[in-house]
Amino acid sequence: MTRLLHVSASPTGPASRSTAVAQAFVDAFRERYPRAELDVLDLSSITLPPVGAVAVAAKKNAISGAAGSGDEAALWQQTRDLVRRFTDADHYLFSVPMWNFGIPYLLKHFIDVVTQPGLTFRLDPRHGYQGLLTGRRACVVYTSGVYTPGCPPEFGVDFQSSYLNYWLQVIGVDPVTEIALRPTDFSRSLAADLEQARDDARKAAHTI
Numbered sequence: 486m487t488r489l490l491h492v493s494a495s496p497t498g499p500a501s502r503s504t505a506v507a508q509a510f511v512d513a514f515r516e517r518y519p520r521a522e523l524d525v526l527d528l529s530s531i532t533l534p535p536v537g538a539v540a541v542a543a544k545k546n547a548i549s550g551a552a553g554s555g556d557e558a559a560l561w562q563q564t565r566d567l568v569r570r571f572t573d574a575d576h577y578l579f580s581v582p583m584w585n586f587g588i589p590y591l592l593k594h595f596i597d598v599v600t601q602p603g604l605t606f607r608l609d610p611r612h613g614y615q616g617l618l619t620g621r622r623a624c625v626v627y628t629s630g631v632y633t634p635g636c637p638p639e640f641g642v643d644f645q646s647s648y649l650n651y652w653l654q655v656i657g658v659d660p661v662t663e664i665a666l667r668p669t670d671f672s673r674s675l676a677a678d679l680e681q682a683r684d685d686a687r688k689a690a691h692t693i
Contacts, residue, residue, distance in 0.1 A: 513691060
């Protein structure tokens with residue numbers, strides 16, 4: 486069965502423009518795959534495993550085969566469970582607003598948890614990073630309030646799509662379709678731009 490994982494990085498729920506565009510993708514995807522399973526991972530409504538000293542020790546234990554402490558083993562199991570939820574998907578949808586020229590901190594936290602050697606990538610001494618999630622595709626909805634491609638640097642720089650697209654490449658997800666709604670704050674045509682982004686999302690859902 487086809488499985489779509491929607492990773493939502495916006496905390497504003499129905500008020501989120503990135504979520505509105507993503508919903509158009511979901512609706513069209515369901516038309517194309519009526520039996521598809523949809524898993525919505527709302528990062529603002531779950532508790533992600535902490536990334537700290539215990540997590541680092543747990544990762545090292547997993548790599549070396551050491552048992553580790555009870556806390557380390559429990560945290561590693563939480564990490565494995567989230568990674569499994571991520572890797573079980575066939576298709577990915579990310580809705581990502583721009584925060585301070587980059588991605589929201591909860592999405593970065595999620596990436597730090599699921600980017601694990603031997604689970605989502607491996608590192609070859611000669612060829613570098615090699616993704617383990619080949620055969621999967623993604624659509625990413627990018628929104629930003631002020632930044633838009635081609636704007637002067639005084640109005641922002643894109644560390645949002647450049648970072649996320651590279652990360653998806655590292656873990657082997659290809660191709661990645663981008664849907665952009667930029668800008669949303671300084672626009673006299675926001676309603677039309679939003680509808681165009683929704684239409685782009687619908688088209689992407691029928692080609693992903």
